[in-house]
Amino acid sequence: MIQEQPLFAPGHRACAGCSMPTVVRLVLDATGPNVIVVSPTGCLEVTSTPFPESAWKVPWLHSLFENASAVASGVEAILKRRCQDTKVVVIGGDGSTFDIGMGSNSGMFERGHDIMYVCYDNEAYMNTGVQRSGSTPFCVHTTTTPSGKQSLGNPKPKKDMPAIAVAHRVPYVATASVAFPVDLRRKVKRAAELRGTSYLQINAPCITGWTFDSGATIELSRLAVETGIYPLFEFVNGKLADVKKIRPRPITDYLNAQGRYKHLFKAPGGKEAIAAIQAIADENIAKFGLAQE
Amino acid sequence: MGPGSTQVTKTGAWRTFVPVVDQKRCSKCSLCEIYCPEGCIRRVEGMFIPDLDYCKGCSICAHECPRKAITMILEEK
Amino acid sequence: MMKVVEGSYGIAQAVKCCDPDIVSAYPITPQTHIVEDLSKMVADGELKAEFLTVDSEFTALSVLVGSSAMGARSYSSTTSQGLALMYEVLYNVSGLRMPIVMTVANRAMGAPLNIWNDQQDAVGARDCGWIQLYAENVQEAMDLTPQAYKLAEDPDILTPVMVCMDGFILTHVYEPVEFLDHDKVKQFLPPFKPKVTLDPAHPVTIGAFADPSYFTEYRYLQQEAQKKALGKIGPIAKEFNEIFGRYYGGLIDTYRMDGADAAIVTMGSVIGTIKDALDEMWAEGKKVGLVKVRSYRPFPVKALRDALKDVSSIAVIEKDVSIGNEAGLTTDLKSAFYNTGMKTPIIGFAAGLGGRDITIQDIKRAGTKALAAARGPEEEFEFLTLRKEIL
Numbered sequence: 001m002i003q004e005q006p007l008f009a010p011g012h013r014a015c016a017g018c019s020m021p022t023v024v025r026l027v028l029d030a031t032g033p034n035v036i037v038v039s040p041t042g043c044l045e046v047t048s049t050p051f052p053e054s055a056w057k058v059p060w061l062h063s064l065f066e067n068a069s070a071v072a073s074g075v076e077a078i079l080k081r082r083c084q085d086t087k088v089v090v091i092g093g094d095g096s097t098f099d100i101g102m103g104s105n106s107g108m109f110e111r112g113h114d115i116m117y118v119c120y121d122n123e124a125y126m127n128t129g130v131q132r133s134g135s136t137p138f139c140v141h142t143t144t145t146p147s148g149k150q151s152l153g154n155p156k157p158k159k160d161m162p163a164i165a166v167a168h169r170v171p172y173v174a175t176a177s178v179a180f181p182v183d184l185r186r187k188v189k190r191a192a193e194l195r196g197t198s199y200l201q202i203n204a205p206c207i208t209g210w211t212f213d214s215g216a217t218i219e220l221s222r223l224a225v226e227t228g229i230y231p232l233f234e235f236v237n238g239k240l241a242d243v244k245k246i247r248p249r250p251i252t253d254y255l256n257a258q259g260r261y262k263h264l265f266k267a268p269g270g271k272e273a274i275a276a277i278q279a280i281a282d283e284n285i286a287k288f289g290l291a292q293e
Numbered sequence: 294m295g296p297g298s299t300q301v302t303k304t305g306a307w308r309t310f311v312p313v314v315d316q317k318r319c320s321k322c323s324l325c326e327i328y329c330p331e332g333c334i335r336r337v338e339g340m341f342i343p344d345l346d347y348c349k350g351c352s353i354c355a356h357e358c359p360r361k362a363i364t365m366i367l368e369e370k
Numbered sequence: 371m372m373k374v375v376e377g378s379y380g381i382a383q384a385v386k387c388c389d390p391d392i393v394s395a396y397p398i399t400p401q402t403h404i405v406e407d408l409s410k411m412v413a414d415g416e417l418k419a420e421f422l423t424v425d426s427e428f429t430a431l432s433v434l435v436g437s438s439a440m441g442a443r444s445y446s447s448t449t450s451q452g453l454a455l456m457y458e459v460l461y462n463v464s465g466l467r468m469p470i471v472m473t474v475a476n477r478a479m480g481a482p483l484n485i486w487n488d489q490q491d492a493v494g495a496r497d498c499g500w501i502q503l504y505a506e507n508v509q510e511a512m513d514l515t516p517q518a519y520k521l522a523e524d525p526d527i528l529t530p531v532m533v534c535m536d537g538f539i540l541t542h543v544y545e546p547v548e549f550l551d552h553d554k555v556k557q558f559l560p561p562f563k564p565k566v567t568l569d570p571a572h573p574v575t576i577g578a579f580a581d582p583s584y585f586t587e588y589r590y591l592q593q594e595a596q597k598k599a600l601g602k603i604g605p606i607a608k609e610f611n612e613i614f615g616r617y618y619g620g621l622i623d624t625y626r627m628d629g630a631d632a633a634i635v636t637m638g639s640v641i642g643t644i645k646d647a648l649d650e651m652w653a654e655g656k657k658v659g660l661v662k663v664r665s666y667r668p669f670p671v672k673a674l675r676d677a678l679k680d681v682s683s684i685a686v687i688e689k690d691v692s693i694g695n696e697a698g699l700t701t702d703l704k705s706a707f708y709n710t711g712m713k714t715p716i717i718g719f720a721a722g723l724g725g726r727d728i729t730i731q732d733i734k735r736a737g738t739k740a741l742a743a744a745r746g747p748e749e750e751f752e753f754l755t756l757r758k759e760i761l
Contacts, residue, residue, distance in 0.1 A: 010331040010347035011299030016307060017351030021330040036568045038436065048299070049578035055299040059568035061439050062577030063462050067432035070424070074436025074444070075568065077392055077420040081442070086570055104432065107425030181327050215352030215365075218328050296573040 005057070007033055012055040013047040017214025019178045019204040019221065020044055021055075023120045024091060026181055030188035031116075033058055035087045036075055040068035040096035043127040043206075044120065066100035068092050069108035069117065076113045087192050090117045095125040097201075098134035098159050109168035109197055116191045117199045119161070122206040130209040134159035137229070138280065139273045140260050142209070147263035152273050157280070165199035166235050172198040173235040178205075179222035183232065183244060190234075203230045211259025223254040228281035231288045245292040248285055251278040300347075304331065308350025310365040312343050318362035325354035325363065371549050377508040377540045378403030380547045381447075381473055384512035386411055387555040388471075388519050391442035392420040394433040398452040399485045400537040401475040405447060419445075427452035431459040431472075438468035439576055441564035443519065446470065449537055450477035450491040457495065463530050464499025464592065466577060469522030469562070470530040471515065472500075475537040476638070476689070478724045486725020487537040488689035489638060493666070493698040499592050501531040501599055502666040504637040509547050510618045511535040516550070516559045517606050523562050526598050534666075536639040536689075538725065548616070558613050596668040603665050621670035623662040624677055626652060630659030632740040633678055635703060636687045637663045640721075640728050644687070647733035658737040663699065671706040678707075683715045683747075685740035687733070687754065689722040696751045715743045721754035728755065 007028040014021050020043060028035070036059045039045045045062045048055040063071045068090045076088045097105065097119040108115060124142045125131040132142040137158045141147045145154035165173045172194050176184040184202065191198035205212070205220040212220055224230035225244065229251060232244035255261040255274060264270035264277075285291055314325075325341055326334045333344035334354060343354070355363040375383075381404050385393070393412070395405045411417035420437075424430045427448050434444040448456065453474060463470055474492050478484040492502055503518060505511035511533060518531040535541065566574055580588060604620025611617035625641075626648050627633065634644060641662050651658050661677050663670070678684055686700040695701065700718030707714065719736050722728045732755055742748070 006332045008332065009297035009300050010333045010344070011302040011304055012331075013299075013302075013304075014330060016330075016349035017353055018330050021332070022328055025332050026327070033573075034570050036570065045577075046579055049575055050299075051578040051580045051584050053299040053301060054296060054575035054578060056575050057296040057573055059570055059573045060575045060577075061436065061568060063432060063435045063466075064458055067428065067435070067459065070429040070432030071436040071439075073422065073424075073429075074392065074394065074433035074438075074442075075440055076436075077422060077433070078437045078440040078442045081391060081420050103425055104429055107429050110425075111422065178328075213352075215356035217330075217351075217353055218357050296575070 007057045009055045009057060011053065013050060014043065015208055017207050017217050019206070019217045020120050020122070023178050023202050023204050026178070026184050027089070027091065027118055027188050028058065030185045031087060031089060031192045034085070035089050036061070038062070038068050038072040038075060038088065038090050040092040040101060041065035042093040042096055044091060044093065046127055065096055067104050068096060068101060069104040069115070072115050073108050073111065073113050076115050080114070088115045090115060092119060093126065094119055094121045094123060094135035095133045098161050106168065109165060109170050112197055114195055115197055117197070119201045120204040121201050122204045122209060124209050126206050126209045135161070138277060139264060141263055142260070147267065152267060152269055153263065162199065162201055162235065166238055169238065170199050171196045171237055175201045175203070175230065175232050177203040177221045177225050177230065177232060179218045179225065180232065180244065187234065209260065212257060216257065220257055223249065223257060227251050227254045228285040228290055229254060229277070231284040231290055233288050240288065243288045243290055246290050247292050248290070251281050303346045304349050305346045308348060308368060310350040310352060311345065311368040312348065312350070312352070312354055312363050312365055314341055314343070315362045315364070316340050318360045320360050322359060324357055324359065328353050328357050372546050373549060374544055374546045376403060377511070377535070377543050377545070379407050380508050380512045381515065382407035382411060384515040384550050385445055386417045387550040387552045388516050388559060389443065390419050390445040392422065392434065392437045393445050394422040394424055394430045395446045395448065396424055396427045396430045396452060398427065398449055400477060400541045401447045401449045401473070403541065404473060404475070427455045428459060431456040431463065434470050435459065435463060435466065435468065438470055439568050441562065441567035443562045444470045445472070447473040447475065449475040450479050453491045453495060454479060457498070460495060460498040460500060465588065467528040468530055469519070469528055471518040471522055472530070472532050473511070473515070474532045474534045475541045476534055477537040484724040487539050488723045488725065489534070490690040492532055492534050493690040496667055496698060499529065501529050501596065501668065503531060503533055504664060504666055505533065505535045505540065506618060506639060506641045506662065508540050508543065508545055509616065511540055512547060512550060513610060513614065513616055513618070516555050517610055520559050520606050521599060521602055524602060525565060527595050527602065529592070529595050529599065534638065539639045554613050558610060600668045600670060619662055619664045621665045621673045622677060623664060625660040625662070627659035627661065627677060629657060630681055631657045632683045632685065632737065632744065633659045633661050633681045634685050634687055634737060634740060635661045635663060635699065637666060637699065638689065640687065640689070643728060643730060644733050647730040647737065650730065651734055651737050656737060656741060658740060666699070669702050669706065674703065674706055675710055675712070678714065679712065681714065682744035683740055685736050685743065686716065686718045687721050687736055688718070691720045691723065700751060715747045717743045717747045717749065718751040719754040726755055
């Protein structure tokens with residue numbers, strides 16, 4: 001399953017046990033070398049290209065934090081002009097994707113460029129020190145939504161970015177997880193073969209931001225999927241096409257495994273918050289029909 | 294500044310724990326190779342060997358191995 | 371072929387002759403007609419460029435980061451608020467050494483919101499690493515377009531260029547212009563041959579981050595490239611003249627400087643009015659000359675020192691204010707003189723802000739003050755056309 005020559009080299013500066021490089025390698029293994037990758041500023045960009053070194057063995061371009069989609073649009077326009085069959089892939093974090101890059105993404109989606117957008121979703125602005133993003137789920141402790149005497153962490157729900165992509169008529173929208181590599185690979189291949197826009201959002205736990213032992217990275221993502229809090233689905237031309245079925249586990253299995261939710265088990269109101277998070281998971285299970293019969 | 298030039302930086306210097314693979318228990322499922330963030334567990338003559346130049350000792354491989362064939366031991370330096 | 375067209379159409383025609391691969395721009399008054407005209411040319415098959423209707427100016431220039439990295443000749447146009455919105459990308463483009471050419475239809479910066487001409491937008495961005503060339507009239511703005519690409523794409527330069535033309539005054543005026551001959555432009559401007567592009571056959575990484583041990587040298591190289599540009603802007607203008615028969619100066623140009631007692635220094639379309647005003651002043655025995663700054667960045671220090679060495683006083687007229695300290699061209703000019711030992715008094719005037727007309731009377735008033743300043747400046751910097759009665 002893995003290519004002989006990985007297209008993303010070791011020696012990069014990602015934290016030990018970071019899920020992001022695994023995501024990148026899995027994506028590039030599925031696409032092959034005939035790609036041009038555009039990344040926004042973020043953990044990936046910073047850890048993979050400390051001048052004069054680069055981990056990338058495919059052409060790679062970084063401009064700013066909020067314009068990856070716009071830059072990729074320019075690359076794609078010229079490839080199309082030259083009738084060159086090379087896929088443009090944006091690989092960026094949730095900070096850029098959900099928030100500061102929203103305008104740029106919206107424009108790229110509605111112009112319908114032949115671009116595969118891959119968001120590695122670690123649910124906060126990790127590169128700058130774990131500040132909340134639009135992707136940060138309800139009640140998560142981050143440095144700008146800290147738990148405290150008068151706070152249970154992030155008071156807002158996670159922005160539904162896949163729904164936004166679907167609303168833009170992006171032909172292929174899917175969520176995936178680093179813990180389900182075969183499923184991830186299938187989705188990447190599907191997006192790569194499509195002539196059109198695709199949006200892939202990949203659950204990618206962060207040891208530094210979520211607080212867990214470095215070896216548990218994959219396990220965390222597995223729990224996110226198996227509790228229903230991070231549903232894996234595919235939307236094709238606006239319609240739900242497929243989901244990953246699960247045998248739902250209680251949300252507390254997931255919450256207990258990481259430090260960013262720990263405050264809910266001690267603070268007053270924490271029990272109710274946990275119940276609310278369970279309700280979000282239950283809603284996902286019902287909405288997407290995740291439960292295995 | 295060539296492609297893949299981060300390879301000059303031997304991140305193996307980061308680790309505290311080093312993975313040890315029990316090749317007899319290994320079922321060659323290649324999950325360790327798939328999950329390794331460094332991409333430094335490669336198949337060498339049919340056996341999965343971590344490249345100690347780059348292994349950061351994160352222990353994902355040990356954690357995920359379905360046969361519990363990988364153990365993390367404190368590395369003597 | 372001479373035609374009477376709107377200035378914006380002339381620009382579009384000039385851009386077309388440069389055979390850009392991609393046009394990416396967001397409409398904003400008073401640049402809109404340039405973009406609309408280019409869009410119509412594409413729709414009619416006259417211009418075979420990719421034309422992207424983007425969601426903002428920020429996106430507009432970001433798209434060109436991508437296309438320029440692919441080795442494509444890339445074009446955009448904007449003004450004031452749009453230029454400000456793409457401020458971050460301006461630094462990105464110049465830092466990545468991308469030879470993008472952008473027409474800036476100079477307009478006032480809000481607040482207060484104002485759609486009319488002044489040069490606050492581009493002058494305010496003078497530090498961002500782009501070359502800035504200022505046009506005196508529509509023909510020059512058209513002619514500057516292929517000259518800008520030739521300069522930008524020069525492998526010794528590889529620096530983006532803003533072609534600045536006063537918004538409305540030059541974009542919306544109808545005047546007779548000579549359309550550029552496409553074949554002659556092809557002769558003048560060779561195809562873009564980039565050094566480095568994104569190509570899966572030869573992967574490169576563009577846009578790595580540079581820590582303190584590398585950053586300074588990048589800035590130094592950019593500075594050196596602009597210094598080299600000082601030596602190329604004049605020759606490119608002369609070469610253009612040989613093929614097209616039109617010349618508007620190199621780094622600078624002068625008018626009635628022979629025997630002048632004082633000089634007015636300025637940039638942009640006000641030059642036309644100034645030339646008329648100076649003709650009147652000379653007839654009245656007031657010997658005031660004009661030095662036109664054509665290249666604002668790189669700043670032509672040596673050329674200005676040479677041109678202004680014989681006058682007894684200088685007045686700068688400019689359409690911007692560096693709020694807190696005079697204005698851009700005034701302070702740049704003073705700094706050019708400082709270490710020379712030349713003690714020529716330099717006074718500055720902010721004029722034409724927010725599109726207020728600069729009349730011949732205004733200029734003659736400035737010229738008279740310039741002559742008087744030889745005896746020691748009364749006021750170093752003032753607003754030339756201030757309406758005190760509404761304050």
